[in-house]
Amino acid sequence: MIVVEDLHKSFGNVEILKGISTVFDKGKTNLIIGQSGSGKTVFLKSLLGLHTPDQGKIIYDGKVYSELNDDEKRNLRQEMGMVFQGSALFDSMNVEENVMFPLKMFTDKEYDEMKERVDFVLKRVNLKNAHTKYPAELSGGMQKRVAIARAIVNNPKYLFCDEPNSGLDPKTAILIDNLIQEITKEYNITTVINTHDMNSVMEIGEKIIFLKDGHKEWEGTNNEIFKTNNEAVTNFVYSSDLFKKVRQMYIEERD
Amino acid sequence: MKTLILKEIDDLIYGSLGIIVFISFFVGGVVAIQTALNIDNPLIPKYLVGFATRQSVILEFAPTFTSIIMAGKVGSYITSSIGTMRVTEQIDALEVMGINALNYLVFPKIIALMLYPFIIAIAMYLGIFGGWVAAVFGNYSTSAEFVQGIQVDFKDFHVIYAFTKTIIFAFILATIPAFYGFYMKGGALEVGKASTTSFVWTSVVIIIVNYIITQMMLG
Ligand SMILES: Nc1ncnc2c1ncn2[C@@H]1O[C@H](COP(=O)(O)OP(=O)(O)OP(=O)(O)O)[C@@H](O)[C@H]1O
Ligand SMILES: [Mg+2]
Numbered sequence: 135m136i137v138v139e140d141l142h143k144s145f146g147n148v149e150i151l152k153g154i155s156t157v158f159d160k161g162k163t164n165l166i167i168g169q170s171g172s173g174k175t176v177f178l179k180s181l182l183g184l185h186t187p188d189q190g191k192i193i194y195d196g197k198v199y200s201e202l203n204d205d206e207k208r209n210l211r212q213e214m215g216m217v218f219q220g221s222a223l224f225d226s227m228n229v230e231e232n233v234m235f236p237l238k239m240f241t242d243k244e245y246d247e248m249k250e251r252v253d254f255v256l257k258r259v260n261l262k263n264a265h266t267k268y269p270a271e272l273s274g275g276m277q278k279r280v281a282i283a284r285a286i287v288n289n290p291k292y293l294f295c296d297e298p299n300s301g302l303d304p305k306t307a308i309l310i311d312n313l314i315q316e317i318t319k320e321y322n323i324t325t326v327i328n329t330h331d332m333n334s335v336m337e338i339g340e341k342i343i344f345l346k347d348g349h350k351e352w353e354g355t356n357n358e359i360f361k362t363n364n365e366a367v368t369n370f371v372y373s374s375d376l377f378k379k380v381r382q383m384y385i386e387e388r389d
Numbered sequence: 390m391k392t393l394i395l396k397e398i399d400d401l402i403y404g405s406l407g408i409i410v411f412i413s414f415f416v417g418g419v420v421a422i423q424t425a426l427n428i429d430n431p432l433i434p435k436y437l438v439g440f441a442t443r444q445s446v447i448l449e450f451a452p453t454f455t456s457i458i459m460a461g462k463v464g465s466y467i468t469s470s471i472g473t474m475r476v477t478e479q480i481d482a483l484e485v486m487g488i489n490a491l492n493y494l495v496f497p498k499i500i501a502l503m504l505y506p507f508i509i510a511i512a513m514y515l516g517i518f519g520g521w522v523a524a525v526f527g528n529y530s531t532s533a534e535f536v537q538g539i540q541v542d543f544k545d546f547h548v549i550y551a552f553t554k555t556i557i558f559a560f561i562l563a564t565i566p567a568f569y570g571f572y573m574k575g576g577a578l579e580v581g582k583a584s585t586t587s588f589v590w591t592s593v594v595i596i597i598v599n600y601i602i603t604q605m606m607l608g
Contacts (some may be wrong), residue, residue, distance in 0.1 A: 135587035182485050222478035226396075236486055 135160050136181065136292065136324055142192035143180055150176045152348040153190070161322045163315050163338045165329055168345035169370065173300065174328040177345065178296055179249070181326065182216060194292065212240050215285030217295040221277040223269040229280050230265040236288040255283040259313060273302065275306040282310070286317055293318065293325040299334060307331065311338050332377055333388075335359060344370065360384045390497065397501035401463050401507060408462060413446075413512040416454065417519030422443050425529030435530045439538020442520035444547075451512040452551045453599050456558040459505075460591040464566035465584040467498060471570025472580040480571070489573060498525060498563045505559035506552055513551070550606045557602065558595055565591045 136158040143151040150173045159163040166174050179185045181192055181201060192199045194210060196378065202210060223232050230252055237248045258278040269277055276300055285293060295314060299307035315338045318325040329335070335342060339356030344367050352359075352367045358369060360381055372378045407543060424441040471494055474480050483490040524530045530538075569587035573579055 179481075184481055185483060208487040211485060214485060216482065216485045218478045218482060220477055222482040224479055224482075225473075233418075239486065239488060 135195055136326070137191075137193040138181070139191040139193070141177070141180060141181060141192065143176055143185055144188055149241065150348050151180065151187075154345070154348075154350050155190075156343055156350060156353060158324055158326050159341065160324045161319060162325065162340045163318050164324075164326045164341045164343070165335060165339045166326065166343050166345060167329055167335060167370070168351075170330065172345045173348045174345060175296055177351035178294055178326065178328050182214060182294060183211065212236075212288065212289040215276070215288070215293045216300050217281045217285050217293075219296040219300065221269070221274075221281040223277055223280055223284070225269045228266050228268050229261070229272070231279055232269070233283045233287050236284065251287060252283075253336050255287045256280075258286075258317070259283045260309075275310070278302065278310055279313075282313065282317075286321075286323075291323060293323045295325070295327045297328050297330070299329070299331060304333065308333060308337060313329075314338070322335045332371060332374065335371075359389070393493075393497040394500050398464070398504060399495045401498065401501050402504045405459060405462055405508060408458065409508055410515055412458060413451060413455065413516040413520075414519035416450050417442060417446055417516030418523035420450065420516075421520035421523040421527065421535075422527060425524060425527070425577035430499075435534040436538035436541060438524050438530045439520070439535035440541050441538075442524070442535075443517055443539045443543075446520065447513050447547055447551050451509050451516055452554045452558065453595065454512060455509060455512050456555075456562065456595050457592050459558075459562055460566075460595060461588050463502075463562055464591045465588050467563070467566035468570040468584045468587040469580050471567055472573045472583050475568075475571065475573055476576050476580060494564065494571070495567045499560065500562045502559040503556075505562070506555045509552070509555045536550070542574050546606075550602070553606065554599060554602050557598060561591060561594055561598065563592060 138154060138156050138158075141151050141154045142149065154177065166177060167306055168174055180187050187200070197206075197210065199207070199210070222285060224235065227235065230249075231259060233252045233255060234248050237243060237251060241248070243251075256265070259282050261276060261279050261283065264272065264276060264280070270281070272280065282295075282298070283294075293314070298314060299310045302310065309333050314325060314327065317323065327334070327338075336356055339359065342352075342354055342359055344352040344359075344364075346366050352362065352364045354362065359367065360377075361384060362368065368381075372381055423440045425438045428435075428437060456569055471480075474494070480490045480494075484495060521532070521535050524535050526531050566584075566587045569583045570580075570588070573583040
């Protein structure tokens with residue numbers, strides 16, 4: 135579980151995050167949605183410690199991040215996995231080396247044992263014959279899957295994904311979403327996902343936080359989001375015709 | 390870490406041998422020819438061609454000139470490879486894993502470049518050899534005169550001076566370009582700009598440091 139209390143972050147004199155508080159539960163896929171530029175990536179990177187918050191607390195299962203010393207921070211980070219917006223695979227390493235990297239750095243397992251684990255997670259993300267390929271030789275969807283494999287290989291307690299399915303076709307996007315959700319349940323991970331994809335919201339939005347201009351504008355589940363009367367949320371959700379129709383159906387069902 | 394260092398040695402040192410061999414041989418030749426052409430007074434001994442070639446190659450051409458070339462080759466490679474890692478969030482990925490990315494990326498390069506003096510030694514050897522080839526085959530001096538020139542008034546301290554510079558240049562070549570790559574912001578276009586800026590500053594620092602060391606050690 136991750137508790138966020140009154141998180142503030144500015145760059146120069148522009149305040150990007152203006153006091154965000156929320157709770158991300160274990161074993162759930164927690165979604166952060168909002169328009170481009172609303173601060174989703176900055177928020178996620180602040181959770182990870184890549185940005186230092188100006189004010190506020192982030193508490194990982196009782197551990198207050200800002201109160202940890204460098205060693206404790208490093209240890210905590212080894213329990214985190216992150217899937218970056220652009221995958222961020224190491225392009226000088228092939229798929230197997232990419233996925234094995236966290237194991238090499240942080241465990242003293244023998245090669246065979248690491249290899250077994252790598253094979254296992256690559257199979258888990260449905261990538262079997264790509265071990266010796268380099269990132270440049272993979273499609274966007276495959277890169278995302280390798281990135282997920284790398285993020286989960288060392289059994290993280292916390293998984294962060296920045297738009298894991300942006301730029302993918304709808305079918306692959308749903309596969310990736312489902313994969314993340316399954317892994318979250320299977321290993322009881324606290325997962326936080328940035329997205330502006332409404333399909334993801336419907337599929338895996340167990341808890342949703344809607345950010346607007348650095349504020350938490352709304353919070354709820356995927357069932358609630360289609361019924362809310364919050365104008366900012368409905369403007370965002372029903373910007374596409376498809377979802378306008380979905381809302382119509384919900385309302386008819388309700389009446 | 391060991392494999393990383395070996396990879397850097399392969400990229401930075403081994404990968405630069407070709408151009409260094411090529412440049413030093415011909416630069417040495419040019420130095421010999423120009424010295425010979427400037428000696429028109431019959432009272433000046435012919436062995437001066439060898440002597441001048443040795444002095445200029447060991448003191449300046451091999452350590453300094455080569456390092457400026459390397460600022461272009463190795464330096465822009467370091468900036469663009471680290472810069473690309475920055476803009477594609479690979480550095481963030483390292484940091485998230487709890488790895489000290491600066492250390493992880495720069496340390497192996499510094500270690501690899503500690504082999505840089507070997508390159509410079511090769512450059513010295515080939516520069517003088519190039520001078521000998523040009524002098525002998527261009528009929529500017531005889532082989533014996535040239536070899537006499539190489540040996541005349543040889544000061545060990547000049548070699549110490551040259552290699553002291555070299556080690557410091559190696560350190561500059563590893564760190565300044567890495568700094569520009571690591572702390573860059575933006576996208577692919579900025580990677581290109583960062584490489585250019587890094588080349589300019591690496592060269593400027595090398596030239597200034599060269600001046601200071603020369604003043605301190607020889608002045
Ligand atoms: N390192 C930084 N320095 C200065 N400003 C930044 C930095 N990172 C982000 N910002 C600014 O913070 C704001 C929020 O950016 P952020 O990347 O969090 O948006 P986002 O919600 O993730 O958008 P998208 O959906 O397009 O990814 C933007 O106005 C951006 O310009
Ligand atoms: Mg973003």
